[in-house]
Amino acid sequence: MATASTSLPQPSPLRAVLAQGVAIPAAILAMLSMVVLPLPPLVLDVLFTFNIALSVMVLIAVFSVRKPLDFAIFPTVLLMTTIFRLALNVASTRVVLLDGHTGTAAAGHVIESFGKFVIGGNYAVGIVVFIILTIINFVVITKGSGRVSEVTARFTLDAMPGKQMAIDADLNAGLLTQDEARARRAEVRAEADFYGSMDGASKFVRGDAIAGILILIINLLGGVVIGPLMHDMALGDAAERYTLLAIGDGLVAQIPALLLSTAVAVIVTRMSRDQDMGGEVTRQLVGDPKLLGIAAGVIGILGLIPGMPNLMFLSMAGLCAYGAFWMNRRLAAQAAAEAARGALEPVPASTEKKELSWDDVRPVDLIGLEVGYRLVSLVDKEQGGQLLPRIRGVRLKLSQELGYLVPAVHIRDNLELAPNAYRIQLAGVPVAEGILMPDRELAINPGRVFGLIDGIETRDPAFGMEAFWITEATREQAQSMGYTVVDATTVVATHLSQVIGAHAHEILGHEEVQQLLTNLGKSSPKLVEDLIPKTLPLSVVVKVMQGLLSERVSIRNLRTVIETLAEHACRTQDPQTLVAQVRVALSRQIIQDIAGNATELPVVTFDGPLEQMLTNSVASGAATPGLEPGLAERLQARLQDVAQRQEMAGQPAVLLVSPTLRPVLARFLRSSVPQMQVIAWNEIPENRKVRLVSTIGT
Numbered sequence: 097m098a099t100a101s102t103s104l105p106q107p108s109p110l111r112a113v114l115a116q117g118v119a120i121p122a123a124i125l126a127m128l129s130m131v132v133l134p135l136p137p138l139v140l141d142v143l144f145t146f147n148i149a150l151s152v153m154v155l156i157a158v159f160s161v162r163k164p165l166d167f168a169i170f171p172t173v174l175l176m177t178t179i180f181r182l183a184l185n186v187a188s189t190r191v192v193l194l195d196g197h198t199g200t201a202a203a204g205h206v207i208e209s210f211g212k213f214v215i216g217g218n219y220a221v222g223i224v225v226f227i228i229l230t231i232i233n234f235v236v237i238t239k240g241s242g243r244v245s246e247v248t249a250r251f252t253l254d255a256m257p258g259k260q261m262a263i264d265a266d267l268n269a270g271l272l273t274q275d276e277a278r279a280r281r282a283e284v285r286a287e288a289d290f291y292g293s294m295d296g297a298s299k300f301v302r303g304d305a306i307a308g309i310l311i312l313i314i315n316l317l318g319g320v321v322i323g324p325l326m327h328d329m330a331l332g333d334a335a336e337r338y339t340l341l342a343i344g345d346g347l348v349a350q351i352p353a354l355l356l357s358t359a360v361a362v363i364v365t366r367m368s369r370d371q372d373m374g375g376e377v378t379r380q381l382v383g384d385p386k387l388l389g390i391a392a393g394v395i396g397i398l399g400l401i402p403g404m405p406n407l408m409f410l411s412m413a414g415l416c417a418y419g420a421f422w423m424n425r426r427l428a429a430q431a432a433a434e435a436a437r438g439a440l441e442p443v444p445a446s447t448e449k450k451e452l453s454w455d456d457v458r459p460v461d462l463i464g465l466e467v468g469y470r471l472v473s474l475v476d477k478e479q480g481g482q483l484l485p486r487i488r489g490v491r492l493k494l495s496q497e498l499g500y501l502v503p504a505v506h507i508r509d510n511l512e513l514a515p516n517a518y519r520i521q522l523a524g525v526p527v528a529e530g531i532l533m534p535d536r537e538l539a540i541n542p543g544r545v546f547g548l549i550d551g552i553e554t555r556d557p558a559f560g561m562e563a564f565w566i567t568e569a570t571r572e573q574a575q576s577m578g579y580t581v582v583d584a585t586t587v588v589a590t591h592l593s594q595v596i597g598a599h600a601h602e603i604l605g606h607e608e609v610q611q612l613l614t615n616l617g618k619s620s621p622k623l624v625e626d627l628i629p630k631t632l633p634l635s636v637v638v639k640v641m642q643g644l645l646s647e648r649v650s651i652r653n654l655r656t657v658i659e660t661l662a663e664h665a666c667r668t669q670d671p672q673t674l675v676a677q678v679r680v681a682l683s684r685q686i687i688q689d690i691a692g693n694a695t696e697l698p699v700v701t702f703d704g705p706l707e708q709m710l711t712n713s714v715a716s717g718a719a720t721p722g723l724e725p726g727l728a729e730r731l732q733a734r735l736q737d738v739a740q741r742q743e744m745a746g747q748p749a750v751l752l753v754s755p756t757l758r759p760v761l762a763r764f765l766r767s768s769v770p771q772m773q774v775i776a777w778n779e780i781p782e783n784r785k786v787r788l789v790s791t792i793g794t
Contacts, residue, residue: 124176130183134190137204143184144206144348150177151352151359158359165286170363171293177356178300185311185349192341193318211344222343226312226350233354234305241361242302245295259284261542261580265590272489294364301357308350315342385423392416462503462603464521465592466510471518471532474585475507483507486589494593498600498645499652500608505592518588520595522602528595530557532584536565539579543744546577558591598770601645609638616654623658631665639671644678647762648773649686656681672759676776683779690748690773696787697780699752700738700772703793707753714760731792732768738790739772750775752786 135143154173161167188207211222260281267277319338323329329337392413399409465487473479484507491502513519520528531554539549541562551564566574566581574581582590596603613634617624628634640661641651651657660681661674668674679686691697702710739749751774753761758776765772780786 124179127176127180127183130187133187134194135187137191140184140188140191141204141206144188144204147177147181147184147352148348148355150180151355155355155359155362158363164363165283165290167363168286168290170359171290171296174356174360175300177352178304181304181349181352182307185307185345188345188348189311189315189318192315192338192345193322207341207344207348209344210347211340222339226343226346229347229350229354230305230309233350233357234302234309237354237357237361238302238305241357241364242295242299244361244364245291256284256288259575262575262582265540265580265582266586291364294360301353301360304353305350305357308346308353311349312342312346315345385420385427388416388420388423392420460524461506461521462523463505463596464524465505465507465588466513466519466521467507468513468515468517469509469511470515471534471584472509474532474534474588482585483588486585487592490589490593490596494596494600496652497650498597499650499654500604500612502596503603520592522595522599527599528557528591530587530591532587533565534584536567537571537581537583538587539564539566539570539574539581542578542580544578549574549577549579557587558594597648601642604638604642604645606634606638609634609641612651612654613637613658616658620655620658623655623662627658627662627665632661632669636669636671636674637661640674640678643671643675644682646766647675647679648689649679649682650689653682653685676755676759679776680778684781686775686779687781687784690750690775691784695783696785697750698742698747698787698789699750699775700735700790700792701752701788703791706793707757710757710761711754714756732765734792735765735769735772738792739769742789743771747789748773752777752780 130143154170154177157167158170164170188204191204192207263272263277263280263284266272266280267274272280316339319342320331320335323334323338324331327334395409395416396413398404399406399413467475474481474483477484487505487507491505494502510519514531516531516533518530518532519526533552536552538554538556539551540556543561549564549566549570551566551570554563554565555561556563564574564579571581613624613628628637641657644651644657657678660678664674664677687697701707735751742749749769749772751761751765751772753774753776755776755778758774758779762774765774
């Protein structure tokens, strides 16, 4: 049995391409054609009405968008509406001058109605009203919005490097993923493009206002000349008729132009952040009953002065006073409702004292964060706190980089701390602390800024760089001067990321290593079974992984680590020796993490006598290099100087030594020169070249 199937007709691909790619150019060509093609009065009425409706739609859209970039097509829309309006002016001018002698309806009823309504029988008044509207549009709104667009575009472009650096800082701190950082960078570029386009688009509006004045003058002079000379009209009749038509034509064009100028001014003067403009105006302007109360008092005093319009002023004062009273009563009702909800919350019943148990012994938090009472708002979601999701981002980034799951961070308030202080703890022991100003932002000097900025001088708690606590109003200025500006939440998250990264080897324990081996056993069960516990005990594997993390080597390539241990465990179970073998196996990863994709690796070396001295001291069995204290201090100072020069040049600081010296020098420099990476000769892959930067001698 055959079944019939029906399907909806699919649109032709050619038709879809034409609809998408030709519609806008065709509309622009149609606008330009109005300049040369005569239009009947009925078509002019329709187009003028559509022009007014379009301007109203654009103005409403400007108030409706949450932020300016949501209406990124606005500069193009502004250009198209300006072209459309000018084309209509030219088309209506042609009709006015050709057929104006036949009557005031020669150019359509829209122009006639606007002219009669405004003129009201007095042509001088009509001309004055038109000139006033043009001055308001040209001198006040258009000139002001043009200046704002120009300044905003300049500051936006100047602030781009600082915003890009802030995004990079958030990305490095784990607060953003790669996709989120890419989207933020695209938004920064789009914002710069938008305000740059608005700077140019404001010139369209200004030119349109000038064109409206010139077209009115041309219509008046042309009508006064054409009427008597070509149509045998009396000079008074020609002046009366063509004045009405010219003013009507000018008003039909100037009112939409005024609406669009207002839209331009609104969109360039609003904040660039996401906001409900209507709600913000209500909240900030009339949201405080004190403002209405003060206004009522001032207007009421003016209304009591003899000679003033007392009834009007006193009525307005009463209206403002009633508004202040109503808002106060509403706020009091809200506070009472919140208090009632708090009173109705169930109170936990008192429990009898019970015998102590092991449950009463609270385990120490592996990673803890304590905050002063003024910083609780950073954690509380109901108060807009963003610290918890930022910390989750830090944990995610560090877990991906280090190769194991970073434990949760337990946050609690501590009344013993200063109100604006916080403290980071590892296993219950404080390891770092800092001071925050939650109502300000931190402008960090990355080393290349173009001047000082007003603010409270401080130091970045994570890296000790020079910084200033600034207000939100100075954020863009600081970014344009080269500062990296972050909020208080980002400061804590970055500091926490730096502390966890520096103590990653202390956080990793037997439980985490066992979980790593369990996950690896799902894909390589034989490898794990043959190594643990047959060849190596779990404690040795833990020490090897802790040794790698202490030297900033990620264990994310777990399979290579376990395979290397399985290969060398039959000859030695010394953790330090096994760490050296694993480092050789991970040499590509180590150099990639240090130098990226660069083909050359800049290195610092010791000269022959100094290296021989250090080698002899290590060979004698000393746990640390047997150096005279003064020599050790000079060695550290020289390596610190070289590391800082490399850092300023944007290159890694790498000390290249023999395999025998590498573990000893790595421990020696871990605290004094933490940015210096110590690698051995046998850890350089074959595809990397070595470039000598400096040689250090005795």
